Amino acid sequence: MEERGKLNIFSFNFIIIDLLLISTPAAYFIAKKKSVAESLGIFSNGIKTDFFRAMQLLGALIIVSFAISAIMFFLGFNDLSRVGEQVERIKAISPLLLLYLLVVRVIAEEIFFRGFLIQKIGWIPSTALFGMAHFSYGSVTEVLGALVLGAILAKAYERNRNIVPNIVAHMFYNLIFVALMLA
Numbered sequence: 001m002e003e004r005g006k007l008n009i010f011s012f013n014f015i016i017i018d019l020l021l022i023s024t025p026a027a028y029f030i031a032k033k034k035s036v037a038e039s040l041g042i043f044s045n046g047i048k049t050d051f052f053r054a055m056q057l058l059g060a061l062i063i064v065s066f067a068i069s070a071i072m073f074f075l076g077f078n079d080l081s082r083v084g085e086q087v088e089r090i091k092a093i094s095p096l097l098l099l100y101l102l103v104v105r106v107i108a109e110e111i112f113f114r115g116f117l118i119q120k121i122g123w124i125p126s127t128a129l130f131g132m133a134h135f136s137y138g139s140v141t142e143v144l145g146a147l148v149l150g151a152i153l154a155k156a157y158e159r160n161r162n163i164v165p166n167i168v169a170h171m172f173y174n175l176i177f178v179a180l181m182l183a
Helices: 003-031 036-040 047-074 081-093 095-121 123-132 140-160 164-182
Strands: none
Touching: 003 036, 003 095, 036 095, 047 140, 047 164, 081 095, 081 140, 081 164, 095 123, 095 140, 095 164, 123 140, 140 164
16 A cells, blocks of 8 residues: 555544544533533643652653563563554654654543543553553553553542643653654
8 A cells, every 4th residue: 555545544543543532531521511621630730740740650650661571571572572663664654643643642542541431430441441452563561561551540640630640641651662662
């Protein structure tokens, strides 16, 4: 398939999925006559507080991620190269699509999996679904990482009831690891 055709299919699929991830909770809270932003935990406790919480969360995500990678490496089962191949493939199709995934997809995931699903089904089922959403990379290590890191993000959201630090930490986490994969 021509590169432009691949870009259009990828872009269309990502945009549709992200619209569903964001519009589902919005529609639910509008129907309940509740403030969407407030219900999802989209507010600021001040730039300093939000940034500090985000950096604490980012530190935890990075430490746990390296621990998972080390354990999987010693077990002879670290298959993160598959994720790197997917990232390279997306970058080859369009760097803008990669940027879209690093920003818009993270916001959509945090709103849906943490801000919405935790309230509806709890942090454990929400985390399990977040892990399953990462199957497309074809990496067992990625799915395991998404489960564990998703649990950390879920517990942080439950503790703070504020999605902003989650979004910032998740964005920086993805940016750091994508940069390492592309280096």
